[in-house]
Amino acid sequence: MPVYSDPSHPEQNGRHERMHRDLKAACAKPSAYDLRVQQRRLNCFVKEYNHVRPHEALEMQTPASVHEFSTRPFPERISNFDYDSELKVLKVSRNGSVRWGSYNWVYVSASLQGKYIGALEMGNGIWRVFYRNVFLGYFNENELRTKEQSVRLETNLV
Template identity: 70%
Template sequence: MDPVYSGPAQPDQNGRHERMHRDLKAACAKPSSFDLKAQQRSLNRFVKEYNHIRPHESLEMKTPADCHDFSNRPYPEKIPKYHYSSTMKVMKVCQNGSMRWKSYYWVYLTAALKGKYVGAEDQGNGIWRVFYSDVFLGYFNEKNIRDKQVSIRLSQNLV
């Protein structure tokens, strides 16, 4: 699985995903059910129809259940530690989803990586590439860090 980088509030950048959410909302949330059990039954019906009954044009009119192969690879109980290259600066992502840069500054990554270690690779001229294991997360320019109270965000391009 690879992460998809789409801009915030940019549904046009991820149309298939947004279409699934539109269908889910129409089937289960407009109107929502009276209680949680009824809402769960509604969601279960949607999942069954979406995955086993309704053909999808992008799958050559097959259902997702027809195309899906279950993995026989075991899921690890604990993710093994990743060893970053010795040329990388390794930092722990704090509870606020940011990594501390040079003791005073903050670079926001994502709250999903709280407590995990990331590696930053120097590209020269103040530009750093940030990775979580071998997944590229984005760039930041340390020259843009000016205020100790404000964090900057990673960007996907250097422009």
Template identity: 65%
Template sequence: MGIDPVYSDPARPNQNGRHERMHRDLKAACAKPSSFDLKAQQHSLNSFVKEYNHIRTHESLEVRTPADCHDFSNRPYPEKIPKYDYLSTMKVMKVCQNEAIRWKSYYWVYLTAALKGKYIGAEDQGNGI
């Protein structure tokens, strides 16, 4: 699909400072303290999103709001991702409900919630990799 995930360690501002800063602001606005019930909490989250994206300017965006800078993609996103044909050298496995695969019948390897129920291809590269 041309979407590349960004891998960084959680709570490491030196790796992904903008994202960590957004989470800090979100916690300050909505989680400390949290609301009494789910409806109030959702209202608090919606207010934060509106302010963060449409009202508050960001220095990193040359004093503009994210909504001013965001361009919506015109690429179509399919409702269902087509099946992928893996190489014959790969072992095709289904990702379990626990978001992991069983490797060599006794190791559980966690992957991601995004792949739950999907098939993935793995290739033994030798030396345990």
């Protein structure tokens, strides 16, 4: 599931930012002379982080000791998704946006390039946007007409 945090607000995703801080301290300050040595540093960090160092969030256990492998098979090819007939289906372009009408663009996500999303009208020009069964956000088509640029999805209506 996506994590909704605002751009340039690392305090909203503290656990992830803490891992990046530890990674940077162990491997990037200073960086190694060549890629082979840098890869060895990264491999050592991963081994220590997952197998040696206990984590407070895991009740002082290591991630490797509590990890359980999934029993679900991993498909080689992800099957197509059929959206409900009341959703407007749109293809995300290479810039991560969908064309709305003739001249307007709504930015969705660069990670969805080439994928299809569904938009469900809620009324008064407000649309809910989904990728498969995952809710991505809202946009107001009335704002599109007043702006000369692309609009981003919002996660709340306020």
